[in-house]
Each structure stands twice: as C-alpha cells, then as structure tokens.
Amino acid sequence: MKIFHHLTRSIGLYCVEVALGAFAFCIAGTFALALFNDIGVSGWNIVMSQIVRWFLFWVGIYLVHNVLPIAVAHGRTRREFLTAASAFAVVLSLAVTALGLLGFYSEDGIYYLMGWSVDGHAEPLAFLMMFLVWCAAGMFCAAAFDRFGVAGVVAVPISLVLAAVTSARMPQSGDLPFIHEIPELLGNGWHLLSLVAFLVALAGTWAITRDAPVRTR
Template sequence: MSGGLRFPTRLLAANLALAALLWAGFVVAIGLVTAGIAVFGEVSGSVWEPAAQLPRLYVLFTGVSLVREYLPMYIAHGQTRRQFGGQAAITLAVFAPVLAALMTAGYLLENGFHALAGWPQGLERPHLFTSTTQVPLIFSEYLIEFLAWAVAGALISAAFYRWEGGGLLTIPVGVALVLVAAGAAGSELRIPFVSRLMGLRVDLPPGLPLTFAAGFGVFLAGLALTWPIIRDVPLRNRRR
C-alpha cells in the first residue's frame, strides 16, 4: 500500500497510546477530585464509577473518527473498502478490551487509594459487578459496553459521511445498540435525554452467558449495519 500506511497496526497503536495517556491523566484527575471531596465534604464511595461516562464518550468518538477521518485516508492510499471494513472491525475489537482493562485497573487503584486514606468504597448504580474487587465482572461489563459504544459511533459516523443529514436516522439505532448492551451488563444508560425524558431501559435476564451473547451480538449487529453503508461509499472532498 502506498504512503507506508499500515492498517490496523499504526492506527491501533496510535489509538492505544493516546488512550493510555488519557487514562493516566484521568487517574490523576479522579484522584484530585476525590481529595477535593475529602477536604470540602466526605468521600462516601467510588468516584471512579460516576466518572466512567467520560470514557464511554471517548470510545464513541473513537468509533466516529475511525470512519470519518481514517476511511477516506486509507482508501486514498490504496486500500479497498472491504479491507478497511474488516481491519476497522479488528481495531474496535482490540481497542474495546484494552480500554476495559484500563477501566478495571482504575477501580483497583482507587481501592488502594481509599484503603490508605481510610475512606469507604462502594457503588451507587446497578452493575454486572457488586464490588469493586470483582475484576472479571468489572472487565466484562466495560468490555460489552465499550464494544457497543464503539460500533455505534462507527455506524452513525458512516451514515453521516455517506448521507450527511440523513445520518440523523441512525442515531436511534446507535442508542438502541447501547441500550441493549447496558441491559445485558445490568448497568444504567447514562444518556440524559433517553434515560430521563424517554424513560427507556432494556432489562435482560441475569446470567453471564446471556450477557456475553447479547453484548457480542450487539457488536456484530453494529458491524453488519455499518458495512452496507461503507462498502461502496464515495469519497468526499474535505470542506475547508
């Protein structure tokens, strides 16, 4: 391929390096927020837990940029749309578990921080896990959610890239993907318009096999919906 662009190696490595840097900064920020709460109030539980919405949005926009920024770049450098589609799916499939592992590590660091300071550690929201020491369940929940948020971002971005304003029609589909993943993981969807105004919630029966089946099913469904949009999408000139 011309221009020395290798996909997904370079793109994946760049995204993982950025994610690691952002995670380190996020850990420091949460530590400072926790210390501030302790100074001006009382630490009553996990601060990492409510802050997890920001990583979800980061994963969403990673999926968005994968199509909007890199699809035209890699096709212009000689890749076919089929090659890009397959390798983009691999990128998301690797990126999500790495981010889930970083989120899990954040809980473990917070556990140690709270233990040293003598602060309680607890959860306020429904989760697949009931304790911040349940590493496999913490990882599983964020893996399922991040796969859904990433593929939802890619789907919506692909639709906007191809149809511009027509991409609005895929936003409810993206929300539905995230809803099913949240229901599979037993967590709450933190999108104010959806959770408060619309009152939508998807509750699936408990059970880890069903959780994984629903979570990976959402990811595959998102990929299946995205591929018909990008398989013959024309390249657009960037607006200046």
C-alpha cells in the same frame, strides 16, 4: 495489517495517555472533594461507566469519518480498512477495560489507606461489551451521516437502542417505572445481547460503507 498497526500506534497510544490523565484527574478531584464531604462513591466508576463510553463512541466516529478517507486515498480498499478498524475496536476495548481494572485496583488501595468507603462496580465483561458496542455505534453513525447526509440521523435511534442494551449489567442502571431490576430478566444473557448489538452495528457500518463514495478530507 499496516492499517491496524497505524491505528494501534496513533490512536491506541493516545487513548492510553488519556486514560492515565483521566485517572490522575479523578484521584485529584476525589481528594479535593474529601476536604468538604465524606467520600462514599467511586470516582473512577463514574468515569468508566459514564464517560469512557462516549470517548469510545468518538473513536468510532473518528475511524470512519477521518481515517477511512485517508486510507482509501492511499490505495487501501474499504474492506481492508473496515477489517482493520473492526479488529482495532476489539483490541482497544480490551485495552481500555484492562486499564479500567488497573484503575479500580489502584483506587481501592487509595480508598483503603484513606479509610473511605467505595460502592460496587460492574464486572469487567460488562465494561468490555459496553465499550465494544459504543465504539461500533460510533462507526455506524459516522458511516450513515457521511453517506446519506442529514438522512443519516436515522442511525441515531438505532444506535441508542443498541447502546441501551449494554447498560443492563451496570449497577443502578436497570430500574424503570414498570419493570424493576431489568438485569434479572436475562441475567448474563445480556452479555450475549450486547455481542449481538456489537455485530449489528458493525454489519450496518459495512453495509453502508462498502460501496459509498469517499471524499478525502
């Protein structure tokens, strides 16, 4: 529990600050763009669907590569840390999704007052599953590179496949040359696949890290 509380206080609060700053920058950028063009695209949707996932990916890397060695050096077991980190990934993804929804509501109000049109965005569950998988994929990649060095690159294509599953429920992300509208193939079943992808990434992280040598940084 001490590790979880530490992660929540440090990384969690930092993520909230980043989210607020990103939203302010997004709105300011939208008003600047409105001086030259008509607004018909949700800037916050671009942030949520394209940028935030990479931030969660970085958080996953940071947890394993930076925080794990410190926790072990202070007498915590790998199992204790990975349990706390996995729980934190879930809580963080929920919090980021909630902040994202608040951003959408705020943006919708601003767009309405300004008379701007706005495109649609994915449902909250799709965002949540995407954030979960990308954070876990970051943990998996960090664990692989930390233990196997350059050979850890094998984890990259695996992580890409796992992450690709989450894009199926994102608007305009499911068209391929020979298979159109991929989301229609399984419907909401893609959320279940995303959950499986999250568990696979976590299982891979645990399998690699549970007996790996840890070097204090």
